[in-house]
Amino acid sequence: MPTIPPTNAEVNTEVPTKSSLLDQSLIPTKRPAIESLAPISEPATLTITGLLWLDENKNGLFDTAESPLPGIFVTLRQCEEDTYKGTVRSDSIGQYVFTNLTEGEYYVDFLKPNDSFFIYEFTIPKIGGSDEAAKDSDVTSQDSYKGQSECLEVKEGFMQLTNAGFIRNDRGSESSSKSPTKAPTIPLVPEYCAFVSGGQFDFAGCEFPCENQDDCQDDMVCASTLNCLA
Numbered sequence: 001m002p003t004i005p006p007t008n009a010e011v012n013t014e015v016p017t018k019s020s021l022l023d024q025s026l027i028p029t030k031r032p033a034i035e036s037l038a039p040i041s042e043p044a045t046l047t048i049t050g051l052l053w054l055d056e057n058k059n060g061l062f063d064t065a066e067s068p069l070p071g072i073f074v075t076l077r078q079c080e081e082d083t084y085k086g087t088v089r090s091d092s093i094g095q096y097v098f099t100n101l102t103e104g105e106y107y108v109d110f111l112k113p114n115d116s117f118f119i120y121e122f123t124i125p126k127i128g129g130s131d132e133a134a135k136d137s138d139v140t141s142q143d144s145y146k147g148q149s150e151c152l153e154v155k156e157g158f159m160q161l162t163n164a165g166f167i168r169n170d171r172g173s174e175s176s177s178k179s180p181t182k183a184p185t186i187p188l189v190p191e192y193c194a195f196v197s198g199g200q201f202d203f204a205g206c207e208f209p210c211e212n213q214d215d216c217q218d219d220m221v222c223a224s225t226l227n228c229l230a
Contacts, residue, residue, distance in 0.1 A: 046154050048076060048106060048162055049097040051135065052090045055165040060127030062135035062165065068094025069166060073111040073224060078104055079151040084227050087194075087201040098200075101154060108149045110139060110164040111226060116171075122147040123165035137165035145226055192228050193220040203228060 052069040053062050074096045076085040085106065090096045112120045122142050128134025138161075139147035149162050193208035193216035194201040201221075206228035208215070213222050 045099065046101040046103065046156070046158055047097060047099050048101060048108065048152070048154060048158075049095065050108070050138070050162040050164065052094045052096065052110065052164045052166065055123040055137070055167055058123060058167055060124035060136055060165060062163065068092075069113075070094060072096075072113065072164075073226075075109040075111070075146075075225075075227060076106055077109065078106055080105065087203075087223075087225060087227070103155045105151045105153055107151050108138075108162050108164075109226060110147045111224070112142075112144075112146060113166075114224075118168045119171055121167045121169070123167050135161070135163060138162045139164050190228055191222050191224050193217070194223050194225070195220055201225070 051062060052072050052074075054067045054069055055062070056066050057063065068090070070090050070092045072090045073087055074090060075087045076098045077083060078085055085101075086098060088096050088098065110122075122139040123137045125137050125140045128136035138149045140150050141148050147164060149164075152158075152160065152162060191210050192203045192206050193210050194203045196202075201223055203223075203225055204220075206225075208220070209228075210216050210222035216222050
């Protein structure tokens, strides 16, 4: 058998690895970036609330001994285009609240009670000046039916109370110097059937006038509203 003469050539004893067998040009040098999706934030929901009370000493401020006024109709409107937003009633401690509002300018209407024995007006407004924590009255204009606040800029962080202080006068306490006349009456506020949801009233476009609950379908109530006045 022929013999192979020895040579001086070096033998490569390195075992090839898996990575050395791959085409390096096909291996990405940088991990591809993954786009992060920014969370979609919902618009902030805001609240308008306040206190209704009987200002017995007529000083324009709520004093702890004074009585809250429950059951008063309160209406919210947006200043732009005078858009109706809803109606609620003050609760047993004289508070009302409108929730789930978006940023914008709003004003509040407070309906005067219709009483056979007393005449209701609104007390001195803004007696607390620029102190937003003061429990004063925010009704700056009124007519025979209602009082109205100024437009409020409602945005994130809005915490201002919008209150209404009422003054009650006996219908028989008019000055004796006047000629005797029949006691004035506050014009009746019209009543319409309304749906009630979350304490707010939807008068269904003022299509269903009523005199009592029997005039409304089972899922509606008969309620007074200024929003259906011509």
